[in-house]
Amino acid sequence: MSKGYILAIDQGTTSSRAILFSETLVPLAIAQKEFKQHFPQPGWVEHDPEDLWATVVSTVNEVLARAGTRAAEVAALGITNQRETTVVWDRKTGKAIHNAIVWQDRRTADICAALKRKGVEKLVSERTGLIVDPYFSGTKIAWILDKVDGARTAAERGDLAFGTVDSFLLWRMTGGKVHATDATNASRSMIYDIEKGAFDAELMEIVGVPRAVLPEVRDSAGLFGATEAHLFGAEIKVCGIAGDQQAAVVGQACFKPGMMKVTYGTGAFALLNVGDKPVQSNNRLLTTVAYQLGGKRTYAFEGAIFVAGAAVQWLRDGLGIIKHASETQGLAEQADPNQNVYLVPAFTGLGAPYWEPDARGVMTGLSRGAGRAEFARAALESVGYQTYDLYQAMRADWPGTGDTTLRVDGGMAASDWTMQFLADVLDAKVDRPEISETTALGAAYLAGYAAGICPAPEEFGRSWRLQKQFTPGMEEDQRRKKLAGWEDAIRRTRSQ
Numbered sequence: 001m002s003k004g005y006i007l008a009i010d011q012g013t014t015s016s017r018a019i020l021f022s023e024t025l026v027p028l029a030i031a032q033k034e035f036k037q038h039f040p041q042p043g044w045v046e047h048d049p050e051d052l053w054a055t056v057v058s059t060v061n062e063v064l065a066r067a068g069t070r071a072a073e074v075a076a077l078g079i080t081n082q083r084e085t086t087v088v089w090d091r092k093t094g095k096a097i098h099n100a101i102v103w104q105d106r107r108t109a110d111i112c113a114a115l116k117r118k119g120v121e122k123l124v125s126e127r128t129g130l131i132v133d134p135y136f137s138g139t140k141i142a143w144i145l146d147k148v149d150g151a152r153t154a155a156e157r158g159d160l161a162f163g164t165v166d167s168f169l170l171w172r173m174t175g176g177k178v179h180a181t182d183a184t185n186a187s188r189s190m191i192y193d194i195e196k197g198a199f200d201a202e203l204m205e206i207v208g209v210p211r212a213v214l215p216e217v218r219d220s221a222g223l224f225g226a227t228e229a230h231l232f233g234a235e236i237k238v239c240g241i242a243g244d245q246q247a248a249v250v251g252q253a254c255f256k257p258g259m260m261k262v263t264y265g266t267g268a269f270a271l272l273n274v275g276d277k278p279v280q281s282n283n284r285l286l287t288t289v290a291y292q293l294g295g296k297r298t299y300a301f302e303g304a305i306f307v308a309g310a311a312v313q314w315l316r317d318g319l320g321i322i323k324h325a326s327e328t329q330g331l332a333e334q335a336d337p338n339q340n341v342y343l344v345p346a347f348t349g350l351g352a353p354y355w356e357p358d359a360r361g362v363m364t365g366l367s368r369g370a371g372r373a374e375f376a377r378a379a380l381e382s383v384g385y386q387t388y389d390l391y392q393a394m395r396a397d398w399p400g401t402g403d404t405t406l407r408v409d410g411g412m413a414a415s416d417w418t419m420q421f422l423a424d425v426l427d428a429k430v431d432r433p434e435i436s437e438t439t440a441l442g443a444a445y446l447a448g449y450a451a452g453i454c455p456a457p458e459e460f461g462r463s464w465r466l467q468k469q470f471t472p473g474m475e476e477d478q479r480r481k482k483l484a485g486w487e488d489a490i491r492r493t494r495s496q
């Protein structure tokens with residue numbers, strides 16, 4: 001007898017997706033909806049929480065209709081989400097008191113600079129595994145409480161709730177019954193002690209976040225609550241929650257220390273499983289919770305590349321030299337091997353391991369012969385080089401030995417040329433799995449595991465299937481030469 005379907009909601013930065021999986025985690029149907037991005041000032045990025053809610057509800061209903069399935073046949077629902085994006089809402093009405101402040105938003109740069117002047121960086125890094133940066137949710141909460149009239153007093157009275165998007169959706173879906181999140185999302189707040197597994201009173205005080213707004217923090221797999229029946233036609237049990245990059249770690253079955261995945265979307269996020277201790281990085285990588293199962297946390301190093309696929313979007317929308325992202329492959333193949341054009345796409349600063357928010361993009365090696373093809377190759381190569389920088393930092397920091405293979409996913413992992421270059425420049429194998437929707441798969445697995453439908457992680461790991469492996473093939477001499485050119489381009493970017 002069928003145990004029922006598993007549904008995953010992937011609420012991302014540019015779109016919401018709902019994917020229906022069979023009980024054996026075969027993807028059966030997908031629905032996706034984009035929503036509006038709001039840029040009220042330079043460096044500010046907002047989402048309307050009602051858009052997030054509406055696109056989630058409609059994609060779930062759409063995917064059920066498309067598959068000819070009823071909500072009553074869905075045994076478990078997993079939620080995965082764009083991380084750090086911050087919503088503060090009124091507990092009585094369920095309405096947000098301000099637009100969601102998106103992870104990319106830099107408006108709290110001054111708050112972070114003031115925190116750094118206070119000398120709290122070491123404390124933040126030791127307890128939370130993070131650096132002091134506007135990227136994380138803590139200072140975004142404080143900003144909303146200070147800027148919206150009466151919000152801080154209302155928060156202290158217990159009338160307001162904070163949540164990352166998972167938590168906001170859960171609150172709405174359960175009709176205001178459950179205010180909770182999972183440890184992976186909590187670990188992105190800058191006020192969560194990742195070793196103790198609890199919000200930290202001293203950091204809450206320093207950042208200015210009252211305890212009364214915070215959600216309960218739970219395992220990534222477990223019963224969170226049930227959706228109200230009127231939303232999808234019947235109640236569905238919410239059994240899993242994880243931030244999207246951590247869900248991809250699970251979907252890629254990187255359960256053993258030393259295993260690493262990189263998700264190539266608009267940006268790229270590399271996570272390396274470091275096991276059950278929150279190892280500190282010496283190379284400015286973040287330490288984060290990869291997942292929490294049965295009360296036990298597994299940790300990861302994380303490195304963020306802010307511009308990956310976005311460099312290809314720039315070729316298309318900024319320069320107008322391609323119409324579709326996939327054209328870059330043919331262009332890169334045609335590029336003149338004697339032209340050494342480099343692009344450092346630091347359009348919004350440099351992420352890990354440099355963390356230079358004020359850096360801006362640079363192109364080097366331009367000669368009269370450089371054209372579309374060389375620009376396209378430089379954009380694709382920039383993704384490989386940026387990964388190389390993270391990979392070096394991770395391998396230097398990671399005390400264990402073991403497998404150096406990289407598991408890749410995300411929209412840009414579809415580019416064979418880019419994945420081959422990645423293998424060449426890293427001098428490591430790059431594995432692309434059969435299921436490309438790894439993030440949703442991870443959320444579905446967590447929910448299915450909690451509901452007793454999916455097997456334990458080790459067994460699930462054995463079901464991971466390779467679609468294509470890219471093996472390194474570049475001459476070492478050439479690799480060294482190319483990397484030296486990149487290092488030079490990075491030096492120029494940092495000295496602007």
Ligand SMILES: Nc1ncnc2c1ncn2[C@@H]1O[C@H](COP(=O)(O)OP(=O)(O)O)[C@@H](O)[C@H]1O
Nearest residue numbers: 014265266309310312313325326410411412415
């Ligand atoms: N064949 C391709 N070659 C190069 N880049 C690609 C290709 N297909 C998609 N991309 C890039 O991948 C990104 C989309 O990936 P996706 O995982 O959907 O991103 P996100 O979840 O961040 O919206 C876009 O930036 C796009 O330019």
Ligand SMILES: O=P(O)(O)OC[C@H](O)CO
Nearest residue numbers: 012013082083103244265
């Ligand atoms: O929504 P994505 O796929 O762009 O992911 C965003 C990350 O979670 C930000 O930390």
